[in-house]
Amino acid sequence: MIEIPNFAETTFTDPARIRNFCIIAHIDHGKSTLADRMLQLTGVVEERLMRAQYLDRMDIERERGITIKAQNVRLPWVPRSGAHEGEEIVLHMIDTPGHVDFTYEVSRALEACEGAILLVDAAQGIEAQTLANLYLAMENDLEIIPVLNKIDLPAADPDRFAEEISHIVGCEPGDVLRVSGKTGAGVEELLDKLCETIPAPVGDPEAPPRAMIFDSVYDTYRGVVTYVRVVDGSLKPREKVKMMSTGTTYEALEVGIISPEPKATSGLGPGEVGYLITGVKDVRQSKVGDTVTAARNGADEPLPGYAEPNPMVFSGLYPIDGSDYPVLRDALDKLRLNDASLDYEPETSVALGFGFRCGFLGLLHMEITRDRLEREFNLDLISTAPNVVYRVIAEDGSEHQVTNPSYWPEGKNREVYEPIVKCTIIVPSEFVGTTMELCQSKRGEMKGMDYLSETRVELRYVLPMGEIIFDFFDSLKSRTKGYASMDYEEAGEQIADLVKVDILLQGEAVDAFSAIVHRDHAQAYGNKMTVKLKELIPRQQYEVPVQAAIGSKIIARENIRAIRKDVLSKCYGGDISRKRKLLEKQKEGKKRMKSIGRVDVPQEAFVAALSADSSADKK
Structure with missing residues (x-):
């Protein structure tokens, strides 16, 4: 067991000794289990406190066996081989979600890193979301370490899938590491490889401080807890800080690291990832993607933020008991802090009373949000049927944005535009026919088809968003015996007879x-x-x-x-x-x-x- 240094006594860590990385993969390819083994190997969690999926904090994550919130943790590691052998390296790991609805969480995590572990199940191979996350990481110029997980499974075929990965990433099959998150085999070698290949963060310690907010949560007792990645300068407790988008100033009451529980430190230097507590109770004051700087002699230019997520699916949320409306409003404010992709505005319905029209990134996102509101805030809710945003041009030439059927203009319409998505579906070759039949029935237009290997096919379709938000994914899974995987992204709009x-x-x-x-x-x-x-x-x-x-x-x-x-x-x-x-x-x-x-x-x-x-x- 490695002796854990006392970070609280350290002022700043030398950026050359820091490695920031995240784990990206398709759903259920073992990200959280691999993160567990890393926590154990580096000794930040005692054996008696260890539990499966340690970083999945929410009950709903543990019940469903999926990661919803990206979690960051600081790990000390002394490589056993390579250029940094015997030298202590500080690893900042971010465990990300795998589901397509939570891609925004992944994109924010990538901004805080210099490298990414691309994890692939050795029994299932590359899936649609694996490719989507890989392209996201490549766009951010991250160093990618391809890894095959679950090599201990009887159905594992690492040689075949190493060939597939090397073909896509552009490396040799021998460069693909093989690990087992369950048994811990190969994880030490992976940590050594991280220290060697991922570049150290670059930042100017003498420059005015600039830190990017990549996540935030609401604590009932301490207010807003903001997670930051320091790029230049340093953040210290008891100093005045300024949020650059709102121009508001606060006192930094506490600055610290997550390892894996929060620990207060004497500050954060360039390249470090940690948290900041300013005592703010108003959840709207801490915006994800904002830049934190010093109130005096602060930076002039903010860091480039994140692209705002566009809601894809809209649904109305109404309290069954009308008197719960103020509780629902406060609950949505607090949840918005925890989930930057949630969008909402008040609306009224003749039948259901007062409620909110909420925008979500997908159906799972909608289901999880409703579940969290009911559990965490003891609310009983009705949600209306989900629908997407339509653009309607009426006979008189006026244009209407329709997020709710009740906003549909009366009388004749000249044109109706509906949102469309580019959909990538990966299926075993024997299910190509039934998958194509399903896509055609949903008004899909085929754009291409590639064989990834002899047995696996990638299909590319353009589909109306309104057709896939109900039961498309379930129908796809049932027709392909659960073997299909799919990913989609926005692709503009088209005229439709709606x-x-x-x-x-x-x-x-x-x-x-x-x-x-x-x-x-x-x-x-x-x-x-x-x-x-x-x-x-x-x-x-x-x-x-x-x-x-x-x-x-x-x-x-x-x-x-x-x-x-x-x-x-x-x-x-x-x-x-x-x-x-x-x-x-x-x-x-x-x-x-x-x-x-x-x-x-x-x-x-x-x-x-x-x-x-x-x-x-x-x-």
């Missing part, structure tokens, strides 16, 4: 059930929703028509039958005219009720109709 389908109850539109769909799919959506609502809405004293309409044209209809009271129960024979009179009287009463009655949709029906996605319709 219509707004309204659901009418008793002739009145219910805004929460409206949807924007392609004209070819409008009938199917109308039939599905009318049948579903017929089952969910309780019977009234009179017959209620449930209709689906495009403008004034009805495309589907179901009737909710009236509750009938047996008014003839007290008649036991006698003249038929008496029975007819009672039935006519009942009929008149129902007719009058129908003319003045309103159908109140119970909350449970909204929850059931909006949460039941298209999983029932999967093939």
